[in-house]
Amino acid sequence: MKLIIQIPCYNEEATLPITLGDLPRQVPGIDDVEWLIINDGSTDRTVEVAREWGVDHIVDFDHNRGLAKAFMAGLEASLKAGADIIVNTDADNQYYAGDIPRLVEPILAGQAEIVIGARPIQRIRHFSPVKKVLQKLGSWAVRMASRTSVADAPSGFRAISRQAALQLNVFNEYTYTLETIIQAGQRGMAVISVPVHTNDYLRPSRLVKSIVSYVQRSLLTILRIFVTYRPLQFFTILGAIPFSAGFLLGLRWLYFFLIVGSDRTRVPSLILTAILILIGVQLWVFGLVADLLSVNRKLLEDIQLRLRRNDIETERQRRLLQQQSSSLKVGRSGR
DSSP: OEEEEEEEESSOTTTHHHHHHHOOSOOTTOSEEEEEEEEESOSSSHHHHHHHTTOSEEEEESSOOOHHHHHHHHHHHHHHTTOSEEEEOOTTOOBOGGGHHHHHHHHHTTSOSEEEEEOOGGGOTTSOHHHHHHHHHHHHHHHHHHTSOOSOTTOOOEEEEHHHHHHOOOOOSSOSHHHHHHHHHHTTOOEEEEEOOBOOOOSOOSSOSOHHHHHHHHHHHHHHHHHHHOHHHHHHHHHHHHHHHHHHHHHHHHIIIIIIOOSOOOHHHHHHHHHHHHHHHHHHHHHHHHHHHHHHHHHHHHHHHHHHHHHHHHHHHHHHHHHHHHHHHHHHHHO
16 A cells, blocks of 8 residues: 655745655555655745655656646646555645644545645634634535535645545646545535644745735636536526526516506517526536536546546556566675
8 A cells, every 4th residue: 555645846945855854754554655746836945845855756747837736736746656645745844743633534445535734724823813713614605515525724734545535637727726525526426524733834825825816716617617527516506696687587477467457568678578587497408418418518528537547557567677677786796
């Protein structure tokens, strides 16, 4: 059983030694623990620091591609390196590395495929009251959209099983935290939360530069994933709004025309009724078309899963052959 701890990095030479210094090399129930960093186009000594600390794998981007791309590249590299479980953490040492066994335990026990570390939000001093409220609201929205019980959706401290990592896709270029939870929940994966601790505050977040922009991007992410995985439900609800308004307005027109018997024809009301009902019906048709397209998406995801498995198995076989070849060379030289 191999565990790989991955860390997305962007100009982290100051904090990376602290983070790596706390990472474990032994975890209960795990035979082999390796470290991996994703250098997201750093311009400082991040890679040199990683090598000095004995990081086993380095994924190197020639330019900054963003946290979401770095996260997915880390998953792919970890899978090719033979990881059975992948733990993602941050390079700013925000998360307490001593809780990694707690994250891994539910996966080892077969209770979950993804485990999210839930931070003690109310006790984090550098979080403003507004940010704490928004964290709660955001996590609630993700729980509703994903049908999971995740307590701290924006948390990047998480453990992912091999099977779950093979199925994850991230379309958003901003962050992976919300999208992966909603995606996993909609696919029926077992996602749970475990309480974790946090370390002292070392530097401001590079992801949350503005609360307003973060909220906007998070809401768009939630909406986008919900439309992707529940298109019929989304367009049914959306179409019901104008259809209901048009239907009620039509009842009002019939009341005045048939019962009251007014001389006024109320043509504008009748036109608006027709327009609203037509919009509602069109949105329902969009939902049916999107639902049919989602069948193709599921087929493509199945094909992608098989291709990923084949690529990773091929890579594992190649690594195994290299190790066997190296062992034979060592044996012959010893003779």
